[in-house]
Amino acid sequence: MGLDREQVVAAGLAVLDDIGLDALTMRKVANHLGVQLNTVYWHAASKPALLAAMADLMLAGCADEPLPQQWQDRLRELAHRYRTAMLAHRDGARVVAGTFPVEPRTLELGEAFVSTLLAGGIQPCNAAWSAWAIAYYTMGITQEQQAYHALDRPVRLADAVSPDRYPALAQVAEFFGPGDFDQRFDFGLDLLIANLLGR
Template identity: 50%
Template sequence: MTGQLTREAVVDAALQVLEDRGLEGLSTRAVADSLGVRMNTVLWHVKTKARMLELMADAVVGEIGYADLPSPPRQRARELAHRYRRALLAHRDGAALVTGTYPAEPHTLRFADRFVDALLGAGADEEQAAWTGWTVIYFLLGLVQEEQAAPDQLDDRLARAVDASTHPALHRVAAHMGRDTFEDRFTFGLEALLARLPE
């Protein structure tokens, strides 16, 4: 069976298990069951669960397209960040999957290279380009992870928990913290980070 099964097929099956069960329900055994093979067969292709997660994370980043990117570097960096966010959101627990993995794999390296190239093109020096790239990715992963985990009744929870007399400052800004504000929060944070690039 190992000769008939490919690593790509195992990763595809793992992504489907992620969609069906979420990250907590993902295991090499669950992937093996979905493929109708023994767990050792899955491990022969991916070695460990940690390695499987790296390959899955790289596959998610591999869904980012690079056609029709804007020519101006700052706009290109902005668009790449938007596409990265959409790739994470396209998968259940996508941000939680990618967080904590460091795959030096083709898709991840390609995205990082394109993003850093845009930052360098916008006038950042090498250190600023590297650190801005990391900071944008950290921000994206954290925000999208919160967005994907946020309960549907988040707005109601906030309204009940934030009292004007006990939490006056939070009460004033509560309207800007609900579930439907993630897109605006993403744009605000991204623009704040890109604003540090040279003009």
């Protein structure tokens, strides 16, 4: 029995988790599957196409019910699922941020975000742009988190700024630690959602 597209894309994610985005190649995906390179190209015409499909597969289940009924809580849950999906894979946020997949799971998540905003009384243009803002905010902080933890020798902001040269940064450096990504994410997400209430 031949491979289907989903198996090839899932293999791409397995290779990504093993060696990271920079080392991932179509040939390494083929080797992982034990097939010829042209088999991978049959299901994904190029590496960008494979990455778009991988980004989409990462989002499996993100839009599934049950979800909270109250629209702000629903929005928070969707954003948390989106972030968790990217964190589940090595370089996951880089893969998602570097693609623009028009694929079923991505569209389902987009539909869930926008329909939630519309249900909250947000006007269509603001709903569209707010969905983008939340998505890009989520991608950005997740990419920062994954990049930080991938460093061989992470640098602490508190060690890099001196009070005489960077007085403001030195005053707040303790709040930019490696263990506070969750709190920072929730803080920023709450700011975005609070701003929506006036629109």
